Amino acid sequence: MMDAMEVKLQTLPRQVAGVLARRIASSGVTGGQGPSEQQILQEFGVSRAVAREALKILASLDMIEIAQGRRVVLRPAEEWDYLSPLLIDWLPPEQMREILAEAHATRIIIEPAIAAIAAKHMTKENLERLGTLLAAMSASEDNADAYLKLDLDFHMEICRAAQNRILDRFMYSSRWWQMASRRISNQMPHALPSATEMHRAIYEALLARDAKRAEEAMRRHLKITTAVGLPP
Amino acid sequence: MMDAMEVKLQTLPRQVAGVLARRIASSGVTGGQGPSEQQILQEFGVSRAVAREALKILASLDMIEIAQGRRVVLRPAEEWDYLSPLLIDWLPPEQMREILAEAHATRIIIEPAIAAIAAKHMTKENLERLGTLLAAMSASEDNADAYLKLDLDFHMEICRAAQNRILDRFMYSSRWWQMASRRISNQMPHALPSATEMHRAIYEALLARDAKRAEEAMRRHLKITTAVGLPP
DNA sequence: AACATCCACTTGTCCGATAAGCTTATAGGC
DNA sequence: GCCTATAAGCTTATCGGACAAGTGGATGTT
Structure with a gap:
């Protein structure tokens, strides 16, 4: 469950979402495959519930698109929700x-x-x-x-x-x-x-x-x- | 798990969130206590994961505020996210x-x-x-x-x-x-x-x-x- | 080559359990 | 009696495992 040393400022899903969002925003890549639940589990060592919630946060910012059976896809940066305080901090x-x-x-x-x-x-x-x-x-x-x-x-x-x-x-x-x-x-x-x-x-x-x-x-x-x- | 007869148009959490949102928007009440996870479980007969996701959706519209240990509270209607297509449909x-x-x-x-x-x-x-x-x-x-x-x-x-x-x-x-x-x-x-x-x-x-x-x-x-x- | 079937992978939902944080009430001391 | 501190009970947060449902590609047949 991530590093036990670090102070808990935010909820775990939001922290994970922050890391993923920064990575996506920095990479500049768009349209390809996004992070899957499995990848998040392994990389961050969090439970599936946390991984799912993190992805839901990114979806609420219109950064990714989630659909059953399909892999997560990265949405074009022009349509991200720049009105959200979360996204601003993660750019x-x-x-x-x-x-x-x-x-x-x-x-x-x-x-x-x-x-x-x-x-x-x-x-x-x-x-x-x-x-x-x-x-x-x-x-x-x-x-x-x-x-x-x-x-x-x-x-x-x-x-x-x-x-x-x-x-x-x-x-x-x-x-x-x-x-x-x-x-x-x-x-x-x-x-x-x-x-x-x-x-x-x-x-x-x-x-x-x-x-x-x-x-x-x-x-x-x-x-x-x-x-x-x-x-x- | 709700009524098995009805067609699945949207994901379950979104359907639940829709019912709750309509109820909140119609009631006009603001500032008081919102629906708790337990209440949603009992009323809709869904799992806790679904109830939680439904609440997260309402929170992403700034309709409610969620914090650990505290009950969900209804946020003032002036600050709801009227730019969201979800909220528009639920008014x-x-x-x-x-x-x-x-x-x-x-x-x-x-x-x-x-x-x-x-x-x-x-x-x-x-x-x-x-x-x-x-x-x-x-x-x-x-x-x-x-x-x-x-x-x-x-x-x-x-x-x-x-x-x-x-x-x-x-x-x-x-x-x-x-x-x-x-x-x-x-x-x-x-x-x-x-x-x-x-x-x-x-x-x-x-x-x-x-x-x-x-x-x-x-x-x-x-x-x-x-x-x-x-x-x- | 076209089509149908099956399989592997992904997300959706369920269940049960423990941890962490807040509120309230209760018991104790002053 | 009043204040404080502890504890109980409620809430949300996180975990783990399981099965269902949907998609896409591989496989195999015609």
Whole structure:
């Protein structure tokens, strides 16, 4: 049962799935045969139940395809579930950076549109929570971790106002991207005060229910964040 | 082991997960205790392995949370994975219609932006494939099923040109939404010729690498589709 | 060469047992 | 009486072995 020495951070199937996923993602091979239950048993020394669950995890990420009687096959990488926090963590560094850059590009498309819609649907409660978050951000500019959490909540609160569960889901995934992004690039503590200013600009546009202004404020905010936080 | 009479369309865990998911989605309850392994064993008469896999499926949709020693808990419906084709099929009709409407609203946000980006990245191969698809659509206007597949491929091909795997993933999910949408509303055979015209307008804008025009053509196309294909 | 049969391999499902973690209740000490 | 600590009982995690069911290729026949 793997190495008894190592600390148990995650469930066994997830650890096995992680090793397999990294291997698949690094190899770049696609379309061929994937790992079979038997191979996993022998290589990792785990029970068949664990091997099966590990494969099920990879299947839920659309990395492999499982069918009775047939061998596991590797699915094309273009269709993997890059919205899953699991997959993000298992990608090799270069691919991870690429995905995070693409995720940010997608934010620049979606979030201004969200802000525009939200401006028209904002309730008093939404605005109150945004105001509270803004004050907390202003007071947390010396704590990058706390600030990030408030930042994420701020954007999520705006999305909630747009009342669209598909967009909600996108923002939910965005949470993991940004946490991963911060893990690999620990800079931008100096940018926090200016970030608060930009958030305030968004807030005030929403307060005035000015869709155009909210959209533009959000776009400016995200474009500047690109230049600061991510590699070219 | 359930009813031996019924045909085996899907794997057993998935069937069980479907029943449980429908029950959870219909009840509207959230935050409380979810189904335990023992309860599933007794109610469905399946083995523990099947019960566990069924729960794992629900967990992969973010519908429940599983942890050793603790009982399964129901997660808030706002964070379910509405991008999954499984969940879509398991929602009660009203919720399904709501989600499909929200999905279409999201398409109107994202796809025009995709078209604008794609216009600048279009390769000769992309344009050739689009042209082929367009011709096939024109010849399939009497076959709604075939037309839908070509339609989906057309939009996907444009997205591919934008070279963004997050957007790719979104379009991949969009595939299931539209197939579900067609399943519940079987109209719009008369709209196919005009749909081809709109697709051609998009194609020509891309051919001219005119981002603004492609964006606007895509937006018009999707807005008209809204009025025809979905309930208000 | 075409076709039917059989066999080996793979995944699906079942059963029973032990380990590990959490919650609650109970017993003890203060 | 209140608090703490231990223990009991529930939950999920992992193991091992067995058989069923489906697929694909090898085999063999016509």
